[in-house]
Amino acid sequence: MEGEEQSPKxxxxxxxxxxxxxxxxxxxxxxxKFFDASSSSPLKTLALAGRNPSKLAQALExxxxxxxxxxxxxxxxxxxxxxxxxxxxxQARLILNCVGPFRLYGEPVVAACVESGCDYLDICGEPExxxxxxxxxxxxxxxxxxxxxxxxxxxxxxxxxxxxFNSRQWVSPAAPxxxxxxxxxxxxxxxxxxxxTYESAVLGVANAGKLQEFRRSRPRRARPVIPGxxxxxxxxxxxxxxxxVWAVKLPSADSIVVRRTLSILTENPxxxxxxxxxxxxxxxxxxxxxxxxxxxxxxxxxxKSLLGIFRIITVGxxxxxxxxxxxxxxxxxxxxxxxSLGWFRKKGPSEDxxxxxxxxxxxxxxxxxxxxxxxxxxxxxxxxxxxxVMGPEIGYLTTPIILLQxxxxxxxxxxxxxxxxxxxxxxxxxxxxxxxxxxxxxxxxDVVLRN
Ligand SMILES: NC(=O)c1ccc[n+]([C@@H]2O[C@H](COP(=O)([O-])OP(=O)(O)OC[C@H]3O[C@@H](n4cnc5c(N)ncnc54)[C@H](OP(=O)(O)O)[C@@H]3O)[C@@H](O)[C@H]2O)c1
Numbered sequence: 001m002e003g004e005e006q007s008p009k010x011x012x013x014x015x016x017x018x019x020x021x022x023x024x025x026x027x028x029x030x031x032x033k034f035f036d037a038s039s040s041s042p043l044k045t046l047a048l049a050g051r052n053p054s055k056l057a058q059a060l061e062x063x064x065x066x067x068x069x070x071x072x073x074x075x076x077x078x079x080x081x082x083x084x085x086x087x088x089x090x091q092a093r094l095i096l097n098c099v100g101p102f103r104l105y106g107e108p109v110v111a112a113c114v115e116s117g118c119d120y121l122d123i124c125g126e127p128e129x130x131x132x133x134x135x136x137x138x139x140x141x142x143x144x145x146x147x148x149x150x151x152x153x154x155x156x157x158x159x160x161x162x163x164x165f166n167s168r169q170w171v172s173p174a175a176p177x178x179x180x181x182x183x184x185x186x187x188x189x190x191x192x193x194x195x196x197t198y199e200s201a202v203l204g205v206a207n208a209g210k211l212q213e214f215r216r217s218r219p220r221r222a223r224p225v226i227p228g229x230x231x232x233x234x235x236x237x238x239x240x241x242x243x244x245v246w247a248v249k250l251p252s253a254d255s256i257v258v259r260r261t262l263s264i265l266t267e268n269p270x271x272x273x274x275x276x277x278x279x280x281x282x283x284x285x286x287x288x289x290x291x292x293x294x295x296x297x298x299x300x301x302x303x304k305s306l307l308g309i310f311r312i313i314t315v316g317x318x319x320x321x322x323x324x325x326x327x328x329x330x331x332x333x334x335x336x337x338x339x340s341l342g343w344f345r346k347k348g349p350s351e352d353x354x355x356x357x358x359x360x361x362x363x364x365x366x367x368x369x370x371x372x373x374x375x376x377x378x379x380x381x382x383x384x385x386x387x388x389v390m391g392p393e394i395g396y397l398t399t400p401i402i403l404l405q406x407x408x409x410x411x412x413x414x415x416x417x418x419x420x421x422x423x424x425x426x427x428x429x430x431x432x433x434x435x436x437x438x439x440x441x442x443x444x445x446d447v448v449l450r451n
Contacts, residue, residue: 018099019048020055029063030400042411085112097122125155153399159254160426176367178296194348205323224294245302261426275419357393391443
């Protein structure tokens with residue numbers, strides 16, 4: 001195990017770091033579906049890494065069940081030990097990072113990947129981490145040829161691809177003005193999340209002020225040109241009659257990640273250059289991005305009942321109020337089930353609970369049937385297009401599906417992706433076959449209504 005980490009030669013297509021975690025073991029299970037040295041799969045060599053080899057071996061056994069665990073190397077690495085991370089990076093084409101909260105453990109992993117020029121994907125849903133990594137490592141990652149993409153999970157690929165899918169339904173001269181996404185989590189049993197996600201959310205709230213300060217210290221990014229006036233603020237609690245839900249604003253990473261992608265697209269209207277694209281790939285990429293129309297974007301969490309919304313608001317208030325002090329955070333993290341009203345558990349959901357859960361994400365787009373009329377003073381959106389992304393449980397099924405499909409794209413279509421840099425997933429994978437791959441793996445994209 002440890003001894004074999006000396007060689008600087010690339011040995012593994014991917015190394016899954018944090019494979020022993022609750023999400024990590026589901027990522028391993030998903031990876032095993034595509035791991036095949038003898039077939040045409042681009043995933044031929046794989047290793048697991050973390051700080052506890054026996055937990056990693058157990059995770060592998062769990063993930064392979066009912067088959068015997070395959071002979072996959074288990075490597076030791078700790079985020080507090082940078083040389084151990086550099087050893088990993090020197091052996092891998094791509095690191096999949098499942099160690100969170102990312103604000104606590106993520107930076108040394110990004111630093112090691114960038115230093116050694118290896119690619120990096122993670123399942124982070126923490127805006128502050130992503131924004132800080134972009135500022136600190138984008139330039140060096142571009143130089144070194146290290147592609148660093150966070151949020152390759154439920155946070156925030158359904159939002160990124162879902163917005164693009166909706167916006168591409170608006171055929172010129174029609175254009176969207178705003179798209180509101182409504183997330184609905186469903187289950188025949190209970191919707192439950194693991195501590196890792198809960199802790200990341202609590203720490204996000206605790207540091208919300210610092211994030212604002214950080215943003216104020218940065219130059220403003222390019223803003224997309226969106227036809228029509230900015231949307232009105234709207235009520236705190238909304239009754240969305242068309243899809244039959246109540247909804248309240250969700251302070252998730254999604255809208256921030258989508259805005260980063262739209263800013264980068266504004267700066268690079270033809271998409272980002274690939275490291276070694278063919279002229280055919282360039283033409284395909286440019287044709288894709290020319291059909292993506294920016295829109296104001298927001299995300300709401302929804303429930304069929306008003307009571308469900310009051311539960312969500314109550315949990316939001318608990319985390320918002322208690323998350324601000326050290327003692328409050330201690331209480332929140334000591335009693336997750338109490339303060340999240342049962343939505344987060346120290347032991348995470350059972351396999352049955354994971355299997356029974358699913359999500360729907362509706363994208364309600366409002367816009368103009370003919371943008372040319374805007375110059376005549378017709379400022380009110382007159383058209384509506386509703387689209388929907390649906391899939392299995394968000395954290396432990398959808399997230400690994402997305403992460404693995406992004407991985408397979410990096411392994412098989414590297415020429416078509418940027419040489420290096422720190423980017424949100426939409427701008428890196430939007431023009432690839434990611435949506436089609438997700439559809440083939442149980443995540444659907446539909447047009448529901450055109451008005
Ligand atoms: N994008 C999404 O939609 C999405 C979905 C699910 C999860 N997530 C995120 O994924 C992260 C993990 O969540 P989780 O519920 O899986 O958490 P978890 O069960 O606590 O797993 C954390 C993992 O990190 C490892 N780890 C912790 N400290 C480490 C260190 N110093 N060096 C190396 N490894 C270390 C742990 O190793 P040990 O086993 O040795 O403790 C474990 O493997 C969270 O940030 C969560 O928000 C995002």
